[in-house]
Amino acid sequence: MSDNRRIAEEIIKAVGGKENISSIAHCATRLRIMVEDKENINQPAIEEIDKVKGAFYNSGQYQVILGTGTVNRIYEEVEKLGIEGMSKSDQSKEAAKNGNLLQRSIRSLGDVFVPIIPVLVATGLFMGLRGLVMQEQILALFGLTLADISDNFILFTQILTDTAFIFLPALVAWSAFRVFGGTPIIGLVLGLMLVSPSLPNAWGAAVGDVEPINFFGFIPVVGYQGSVLPAFIAGIIGAKLERQIRKRVPEALDLIVTPFLTLLVMSFLSLFIIGPLFKSVEEYILQGTLFVLGLPLGLGGLLIGFFHQIIVITGVHQIFNLLEIQLLDKFGNNPFNAIITAAIAAQGGAALAVGVKTKSKKLKALALPSSLSAFLGITEPAIFGVNLRYGKPFLMGLIGGAVGGFTASLLGLKATGMAITVIPGTLLYLNGQILPYLLVNMIAIGVAFTLTWLFGYSDKEKKM
Known part of the structure; x- marks a missing residue:
C-alpha cells in the first residue's frame, strides 16, 4: 500500500x-x-x-x-x-449556509475572484518584466537606449499588461454568474457591455479627455474598465434574475427568451443604476485604503503588517483581492503587496525558528517544510501546523510582519502586480526595487526568527 x-x-x-x-x-x-x-x-x-x-x-x-x-x-x-x-465551488455553496453574514459574503467574494487571480498574476509579471527590460542599465548591456525601443514593441507590452484590466468587468461578471448559478456566457456578455467601446472610456473620462454620456439628462455613464464592484453586483443580481426567468419560461422558449430578458434587464440596471452607484462605493473603499497606506512614519505598514495574518485566520482576507485590483487599476502599482509579503515571510521565519530549535524529529519535519511553504507565499501550513499550535511563535511572526511592513512603507515599495509574495514575489519588483524588497523580507524573517528563538518556543514548554 x-x-x-x-x-x-x-x-x-x-x-x-x-x-x-x-x-x-x-x-x-x-x-x-x-x-x-x-x-x-x-x-x-x-x-x-x-x-x-x-x-x-x-x-x-x-x-x-x-x-x-x-x-x-x-x-x-x-x-x-x-x-x-x-x-470546490459546489461545496462552497453548501458551506455558505454556515457562518455569519460577513463570513458568507467574503467567502462568496473569494469564490468569484479565485479563478481570475491567475491572469492578474500573469499581468503583474508582464508589468515587472517590462519594467526590467526598460531600465537604462539593462538596455545598456545590449548597447541600446530608450530611444532605440520601437513603438511596436511598446504596443505589444501594453497588450500584455493592459488587457486583463480593460476587460476585468467581463471576467468578474462571468465568474459571478458561475458562482451564483447563472449561465457564465451570459455573464461574460453582460460584463463586456460594461466596457463596450461605444461608451466613453473610463480612464479617458477620469483625466478629462472625454465626457460622460448623460442619459435621461441626469445619469452620467462611462465605461467601467478596471472596475470590480459594479460587475460583481451585476453578476449576482443577473444570475438570480436568470434563474427566476428560467423557472417561468416554457422550455420551448427558454433558449430565446431567458438570455434576451436577462441581458435586456441587466444591461439597463448595470449601466444606469448598479454601475454609477457601486462605482462610487468602490471609490470610497479605495480612498479608505489609501488613507491607511498613507499614514505617516510607516504607521500604515506597521498596522497592516501586524494584523494581516490575524485576518487570514478568520477567513475574510479575500477582501484584499478587491483592494489590490483597485490599486493596480488606478495607479499601476500595488503598495499593499510588499506589506503583506512581510507578514507572510515573518510567519515563515517563526516556523523556521521552531524547526531549527526543536529536538523533536516530528516537529522538525513539520516546521521546516512549513516555513518553506510560507517563503513560497502559502502560510497555512506554518500558521495552523506550527505557530498557532504553540501560540507564541504566531505572536512573534505578527511582530516580525509589523516591522517588515513598517520598513516597506518607509521605503515606498510598490509591486507591479498581486497574488504572489515572498520568493515568487520578487518578479513583481524587477523595476529597480529588488534590493529593498529583499531587505524587507530579510528584516521580517530575521525579527520573527530571533524573537521566536529567544522567547517564542522551547521544547520544555510543549512537545508533539
Missing part, C-alpha cells in the same frame, strides 16, 4: 469514517471535508497523521492542511476509496 493511500485511509477514519463524510473537495493546500457531525472528528489523531500540517473546522468545512502537490495526491486516493467528491 502506498503512503498516500494509507494517509487517505487514516484521514477518513479520523474524521469519523465514510458515514460521517457528506462530500470532499480540495484547494491549493487543503482537503475540505463536509462532515455530518463534527463531534465525531478525532482532532489529536488527525494531527498525528504523516504529511498533515494542521487541521481546523471553519464555516461548515473541516479543513486538513497538506500543502501544495500533496493535497492533490491524497484527494485522488480518497476518491478511490469511494468518498464522493464535489467541486
Whole structure:
C-alpha cells in the first residue's frame, strides 16, 4: 500500500469514517471535508497523521492542511476509496449556509475572484518584466537606449499588461454568474457591455479627455474598465434574475427568451443604476485604503503588517483581492503587496525558528517544510501546523510582519502586480526595487526568527 493511500485511509477514519463524510473537495493546500457531525472528528489523531500540517473546522468545512502537490495526491486516493467528491465551488455553496453574514459574503467574494487571480498574476509579471527590460542599465548591456525601443514593441507590452484590466468587468461578471448559478456566457456578455467601446472610456473620462454620456439628462455613464464592484453586483443580481426567468419560461422558449430578458434587464440596471452607484462605493473603499497606506512614519505598514495574518485566520482576507485590483487599476502599482509579503515571510521565519530549535524529529519535519511553504507565499501550513499550535511563535511572526511592513512603507515599495509574495514575489519588483524588497523580507524573517528563538518556543514548554 502506498503512503498516500494509507494517509487517505487514516484521514477518513479520523474524521469519523465514510458515514460521517457528506462530500470532499480540495484547494491549493487543503482537503475540505463536509462532515455530518463534527463531534465525531478525532482532532489529536488527525494531527498525528504523516504529511498533515494542521487541521481546523471553519464555516461548515473541516479543513486538513497538506500543502501544495500533496493535497492533490491524497484527494485522488480518497476518491478511490469511494468518498464522493464535489467541486470546490459546489461545496462552497453548501458551506455558505454556515457562518455569519460577513463570513458568507467574503467567502462568496473569494469564490468569484479565485479563478481570475491567475491572469492578474500573469499581468503583474508582464508589468515587472517590462519594467526590467526598460531600465537604462539593462538596455545598456545590449548597447541600446530608450530611444532605440520601437513603438511596436511598446504596443505589444501594453497588450500584455493592459488587457486583463480593460476587460476585468467581463471576467468578474462571468465568474459571478458561475458562482451564483447563472449561465457564465451570459455573464461574460453582460460584463463586456460594461466596457463596450461605444461608451466613453473610463480612464479617458477620469483625466478629462472625454465626457460622460448623460442619459435621461441626469445619469452620467462611462465605461467601467478596471472596475470590480459594479460587475460583481451585476453578476449576482443577473444570475438570480436568470434563474427566476428560467423557472417561468416554457422550455420551448427558454433558449430565446431567458438570455434576451436577462441581458435586456441587466444591461439597463448595470449601466444606469448598479454601475454609477457601486462605482462610487468602490471609490470610497479605495480612498479608505489609501488613507491607511498613507499614514505617516510607516504607521500604515506597521498596522497592516501586524494584523494581516490575524485576518487570514478568520477567513475574510479575500477582501484584499478587491483592494489590490483597485490599486493596480488606478495607479499601476500595488503598495499593499510588499506589506503583506512581510507578514507572510515573518510567519515563515517563526516556523523556521521552531524547526531549527526543536529536538523533536516530528516537529522538525513539520516546521521546516512549513516555513518553506510560507517563503513560497502559502502560510497555512506554518500558521495552523506550527505557530498557532504553540501560540507564541504566531505572536512573534505578527511582530516580525509589523516591522517588515513598517520598513516597506518607509521605503515606498510598490509591486507591479498581486497574488504572489515572498520568493515568487520578487518578479513583481524587477523595476529597480529588488534590493529593498529583499531587505524587507530579510528584516521580517530575521525579527520573527530571533524573537521566536529567544522567547517564542522551547521544547520544555510543549512537545508533539
